[in-house]
Amino acid sequence: MASERIIIGIGDDTAAWRGSELVQLATIDSLIEDVHFRFSWCSWEDLGHKSLAVNLSDIAAMGGHALYALVALSCPSTVDSDDVVSYYRGMTQLALEHDVVIVGGNLTTSPMVTSTVAIVGEIRPDRLMTRSSAQPGDVIAVTGVLGGAAAALALLESDGGSPLKVPDHLLDSLVRPHVRLHESQVMAGLGVRCAIDISDGLLGDLEHICARSSVSATIYSAQVPHVVDDEIPADQQTMLALTGGENYELLFVCAPSLLEPVAAALNCPVTIIGEIGACSDSPAIVVRDARGMPVKIDRPGWRHFAP
Amino acid sequence: MASERIIIGIGDDTAAWRGSELVQLATIDSLIEDVHFRFSWCSWEDLGHKSLAVNLSDIAAMGGHALYALVALSCPSTVDSDDVVSYYRGMTQLALEHDVVIVGGNLTTSPMVTSTVAIVGEIRPDRLMTRSSAQPGDVIAVTGVLGGAAAALALLESDGGSPLKVPDHLLDSLVRPHVRLHESQVMAGLGVRCAIDISDGLLGDLEHICARSSVSATIYSAQVPHVVDDEIPADQQTMLALTGGENYELLFVCAPSLLEPVAAALNCPVTIIGEIGACSDSPAIVVRDARGMPVKIDRPGWRHFAP
Numbered sequence: 125m126a127s128e129r130i131i132i133g134i135g136d137d138t139a140a141w142r143g144s145e146l147v148q149l150a151t152i153d154s155l156i157e158d159v160h161f162r163f164s165w166c167s168w169e170d171l172g173h174k175s176l177a178v179n180l181s182d183i184a185a186m187g188g189h190a191l192y193a194l195v196a197l198s199c200p201s202t203v204d205s206d207d208v209v210s211y212y213r214g215m216t217q218l219a220l221e222h223d224v225v226i227v228g229g230n231l232t233t234s235p236m237v238t239s240t241v242a243i244v245g246e247i248r249p250d251r252l253m254t255r256s257s258a259q260p261g262d263v264i265a266v267t268g269v270l271g272g273a274a275a276a277l278a279l280l281e282s283d284g285g286s287p288l289k290v291p292d293h294l295l296d297s298l299v300r301p302h303v304r305l306h307e308s309q310v311m312a313g314l315g316v317r318c319a320i321d322i323s324d325g326l327l328g329d330l331e332h333i334c335a336r337s338s339v340s341a342t343i344y345s346a347q348v349p350h351v352v353d354d355e356i357p358a359d360q361q362t363m364l365a366l367t368g369g370e371n372y373e374l375l376f377v378c379a380p381s382l383l384e385p386v387a388a389a390l391n392c393p394v395t396i397i398g399e400i401g402a403c404s405d406s407p408a409i410v411v412r413d414a415r416g417m418p419v420k421i422d423r424p425g426w427r428h429f430a431p
Numbered sequence: 432m433a434s435e436r437i438i439i440g441i442g443d444d445t446a447a448w449r450g451s452e453l454v455q456l457a458t459i460d461s462l463i464e465d466v467h468f469r470f471s472w473c474s475w476e477d478l479g480h481k482s483l484a485v486n487l488s489d490i491a492a493m494g495g496h497a498l499y500a501l502v503a504l505s506c507p508s509t510v511d512s513d514d515v516v517s518y519y520r521g522m523t524q525l526a527l528e529h530d531v532v533i534v535g536g537n538l539t540t541s542p543m544v545t546s547t548v549a550i551v552g553e554i555r556p557d558r559l560m561t562r563s564s565a566q567p568g569d570v571i572a573v574t575g576v577l578g579g580a581a582a583a584l585a586l587l588e589s590d591g592g593s594p595l596k597v598p599d600h601l602l603d604s605l606v607r608p609h610v611r612l613h614e615s616q617v618m619a620g621l622g623v624r625c626a627i628d629i630s631d632g633l634l635g636d637l638e639h640i641c642a643r644s645s646v647s648a649t650i651y652s653a654q655v656p657h658v659v660d661d662e663i664p665a666d667q668q669t670m671l672a673l674t675g676g677e678n679y680e681l682l683f684v685c686a687p688s689l690l691e692p693v694a695a696a697l698n699c700p701v702t703i704i705g706e707i708g709a710c711s712d713s714p715a716i717v718v719r720d721a722r723g724m725p726v727k728i729d730r731p732g733w734r735h736f737a738p
């Protein structure tokens with residue numbers, strides 16, 4: 125239990141806990157009002173949940189166990205203290221689910237809300253999953269169903285930001301993403317050595333794997349598990365699944381023989397969507413449709429400073 | 432060396448390093464444009480320096496060694512990439528001085544600049560300095576000279592934000608604070624068990640110690656080492672030293688017999704400024720002038736959501 129190792133929690137200059145000789149993992153991520161979320165469709169409780177979730181998802185991408193979180197919240201001085209309480213409630217509920225302890229916080233004024241969380245986790249050295257371990261001949265697979273968050277965002281932004289017409293299951297995947305921490309620990313334990321969480325979009329994140337592993341990849345678009353909803357035109361569902369960000373499902377790469385035991389051990393959909401090839405000149409990734417024809421992709425995923 | 436323990440640096444979902452069984456320390460802090468700094472007097476390089484410094488100072492307050500930093504910078508998309516490079520240069524220079532490795536980063540757009548740094552450090556369990564270890568009969572001491580940052584800020588804000596009339600040594604203490612990491616490790620090694628860094632102002636931070644240790648304190652204002660500068664009226668110099676925030680000197684509390692060896696071992700001024708008493712009804716802190724008369728204090732230090 126992470127809590128049993130704590131020596132000093134919130135209330136001193138730093139938190140303090142008993143260390144271990146396992147590999148230590150750490151990451152940081154910010155969510156910014158009107159850049160990453162709007163309060164018209166994301167409640168304070170959602171924001172607390174999501175701020176922790178996006179960091180937990182990074183720990184999941186390594187196969188690790190999340191332990192301790194530090195939270196820096198900045199918001200206008202006019203914000204109601206109940207809203208700050210709601211934020212911490214959303215975060216604490218998710219933290220409890222995953223045995224994560226919030227050990228430090230920083231609260232400051234700011235013209236608009238910025239929520240930054242850093243998290244420390246750990247993992248056995250032989251379990252580490254990295255972006256650099258893909259090999260030609262490996263299969264590419266994903267957990268869950270892709271495109272829900274992007275579909276919700278598309279509906280919200282086309283509808284002036286009102287969440288009323290967005291189906292709950294889509295909105296939930298945007299503001300309350302499920303984190304595949306347990307699933308990643310299982311796959312890491314079974315021998316998977318290459319994974320990434322889908323935060324930038326499937327193709328964007330696969331690009332990271334190709335670059336760090338010096339490999340190429342082929343994706344079969346018809347196999348990509350996409351969200352199905354009457355609100356989303358059929359032809360857009362696959363494209364949202366290929367390029368939509370903030371998904372937080374796991375994209376992983378492993379030897380074909382590993383796929384069956386992994387799929388059998390996980391309590392979520394696991395789908396093969398492509399395969400890794402040798403290093404190639406650009407493009408590193410080719411997407412093929414059901415007839416084997418190359419699919420043209422406009423914009424692979426989330427980019428900082430996008431126009 | 433912190434760098435020798437790194438397994439994965441920037442470029443994967445999380446950083447990874449070999450753990451140790453020492454006590455682990457972690458803290459997070461944000462600096463926000465026009466709340467904590469203005470670009471009219473704080474350069475991008477200064478901001479990088481200070482963002483790391485304020486976190487290092489928290490590790491110093493515990494007596495620890497700083498190891499790994501995570502950086503979340505958000506800024507408008509119009510910001511020049513050279514400015515971001517300057518920011519990281521300012522941070523990296525300070526990191527190198529203290530053998531700290533920047534292992535992770537997050538860069539996002541935002542209407543104004545927010546710089547958040549989280550840092551992980553470690554310490555031998557018997558060396559930990561906390562806010563809760565002050566005892567009646569202990570002396571209260573500080574490193575260095577107080578009030579420089581607050582004096583600079585007062586001059587800047589009274590002069591419409593122009594740094595030209597602010598003496599360099601004052602501006603430096605505001606934008607390039609010196610961090611007492613080495614000094615804190617020495618005092619922790621000599622047996623000091625109670626310290627805090629002066630970020631909220633001497634009296635504000637001493638309040639934290641009194642609350643956590645259940646003690647009272649007397650401060651002799653004439654003994655408080657204050658900045659001396661012609662630009663600052665003499666009667667304000669002591670008040671700035673008592674209440675001015677963002678100082679990042681160390682306030683520490685120890686048995687009287689420890690003071691001499693600590694002062695002899697440190698390469699910086701060490702000044703006794705008061706003493707710890709038994710728990711009292713409010714006020715926990717009494718400030719007395721050179722004649723022994725109580726000094727009235729208007730506003731003890733930096734407060735979040737201050738009017």
